[in-house]
Amino acid sequence: MDVDPLDLICPKRYGENGQPHDLLARLRQNSPVHWCEPDGYQNFWAVTRHADIIEVSTQPELFSSEAGNITVLSDQQVADQAKGGSIVANMRTIISMDPPDHRLYRKVASGFFTPRGISQLEQIVNDSAKALFDSLGDEGECDFVDVVAQRHPLRVLATILGIDRNDEERLLVLTQQLLAGDDPDYQRDAGSRYEATQEVGMEFYAMFDRIVKDRRANPSQDLASMLAHAHLPTGEPLGEIEMFGYYLIVFVAGHDTTRNGLSGALEAFLAYPDQLQRLRENPEMAKDAVEEVVRWSAPVNYMKRTALADATVAGQPVKEGDFLVLFYASGNRDEAVFARPHDFDIGRSPNRHLGFGWAEHYCLGAHLARATTQALVSQLAERVIELEPAGPVVRTESNLVVGAKRLPVRYKLRPAA
Numbered sequence: 056m057d058v059d060p061l062d063l064i065c066p067k068r069y070g071e072n073g074q075p076h077d078l079l080a081r082l083r084q085n086s087p088v089h090w091c092e093p094d095g096y097q098n099f100w101a102v103t104r105h106a107d108i109i110e111v112s113t114q115p116e117l118f119s120s121e122a123g124n125i126t127v128l129s130d131q132q133v134a135d136q137a138k139g140g141s142i143v144a145n146m147r148t149i150i151s152m153d154p155p156d157h158r159l160y161r162k163v164a165s166g167f168f169t170p171r172g173i174s175q176l177e178q179i180v181n182d183s184a185k186a187l188f189d190s191l192g193d194e195g196e197c198d199f200v201d202v203v204a205q206r207h208p209l210r211v212l213a214t215i216l217g218i219d220r221n222d223e224e225r226l227l228v229l230t231q232q233l234l235a236g237d238d239p240d241y242q243r244d245a246g247s248r249y250e251a252t253q254e255v256g257m258e259f260y261a262m263f264d265r266i267v268k269d270r271r272a273n274p275s276q277d278l279a280s281m282l283a284h285a286h287l288p289t290g291e292p293l294g295e296i297e298m299f300g301y302y303l304i305v306f307v308a309g310h311d312t313t314r315n316g317l318s319g320a321l322e323a324f325l326a327y328p329d330q331l332q333r334l335r336e337n338p339e340m341a342k343d344a345v346e347e348v349v350r351w352s353a354p355v356n357y358m359k360r361t362a363l364a365d366a367t368v369a370g371q372p373v374k375e376g377d378f379l380v381l382f383y384a385s386g387n388r389d390e391a392v393f394a395r396p397h398d399f400d401i402g403r404s405p406n407r408h409l410g411f412g413w414a415e416h417y418c419l420g421a422h423l424a425r426a427t428t429q430a431l432v433s434q435l436a437e438r439v440i441e442l443e444p445a446g447p448v449v450r451t452e453s454n455l456v457v458g459a460k461r462l463p464v465r466y467k468l469r470p471a472a
């Protein structure tokens with residue numbers, strides 16, 4: 056099968072074309088576990104079918120998140136790792152641990168992220184979405200990413216991590232620099248990309264260090280306080296590196312993903328105005344609409360695993376040390392599981408999408424992400440009178456967390472009820 060593997064992994068192409076859904080569909084059909092040798096990047100197996108992604112995800116002892124990093128590295132990143140890796144890459148976080156450690160460390164914060172834990176944040180989440188819509192006025196034009204999508208999760212995460220409102224703007228810049236590292240618009244000025252990541256990591260560390268010290272002196276109910284006092288289920292206190300890793304992973308895994316989910320929601324409703332109309336007539340569909348947004352937009356495009364032994368995936372032998380890239384964006388549009396998979400349908404049921412991953416590493420923040428997205432979708436249902444594109448969508452140059460970085464819209468809104 057004729058495949059240019061750079062279409063699957065080159066950040067610039069994601070910036071130009073978005074997710075390569077046509078290619079992913081051909082791979083699912085003809086070569087569901089496909090060997091890729093992209094110029095300038097690590098080689099990997101592209102795993103594109105829903106069932107095969109589940110098969111790999113449910114065997115963390117065989118397909119490791121710890122052994123070989125969870126993203127496909129460019130040659131430059133491999134060279135940086137050989138120098139000792141950046142402060143960020145060296146953080147030990149749950150997303151790159153294997154069992155049994157993974158389960159021990161995940162338990163440290165899992166209580167906070169249960170539906171019950173998250174229900175206590177409902178007020179903050181709903182107030183944030185409402186305040187952002189209020190700030191838009193009755194009618195006008197805006198870049199939805201700048202004014203709404205990136206600010207809503209920032210407010211929610213800053214609140215649970217105890218970050219002062221005055222620091223939110225700085226935090227936003229740091230997050231963009233850390234995460235969208237392949238996109239020139241977000242890159243920090245530094246001698247090299249390696250130095251830039253080091254500097255950003257140090258700034259994050261300084262910010263979190265202040266908060267931890269404060270929470271140790273003045274405990275409160277937020278996640279920051281929980282982590283500052285955390286013990287492993289075995290009784291030992293959480294080590295410093297792991298604690299900062301936790302802060303970072305919650306922030307890093309929670310911000311850009313939700314931001315892109317929110318802009319994905321808007322893109323979907325703009326592309327399918329009938330679904331927006333349906334939502335306005337049936338606001339109780341907001342919850343199902345959120346699942347469909349995550350399926351359709353798949354903000355986390357893929358995650359990588361490393362085979363710890365020779366194995367077989369969907370009949371394809373893979374060797375110890377091989378990388379397997381689980382394309383969640385592809386599993387979410389697998390025609391074997393979803394009828395009319397490319398259509399955005401807020402009534403889709405069942406909706407067993409893989410947008411939050413599967414099994415061992417299933418998104419820890421999924422309930423929070425759902426609540427944050429639902430608050431915004433509910434505002435759309437309640438307040439939109441008219442909504443239309445006001446210019447071309449500009450996409451982030453990233454292969455990992457994907458979506459719009461500029462989404463100009465024109466709108467007419469009604470005031471909050």
Ligand code: HEM
Nearest residue numbers: 149150308309312313316355358411412416418419420424
């Ligand atoms: C729409 C928004 C979100 C999406 C699409 C998303 C997606 C994902 C996916 C696909 C994974 C699996 C990673 C893997 O397979 O290795 C994951 C893991 C994770 N997510 Fe999310 N996420 C979102 C929001 C959040 C939020 C709001 C938080 C925290 C506040 C969060 C925290 C985490 C953490 C800590 C993990 C690692 C879990 C583990 O390794 O056990 N995510 N997420």
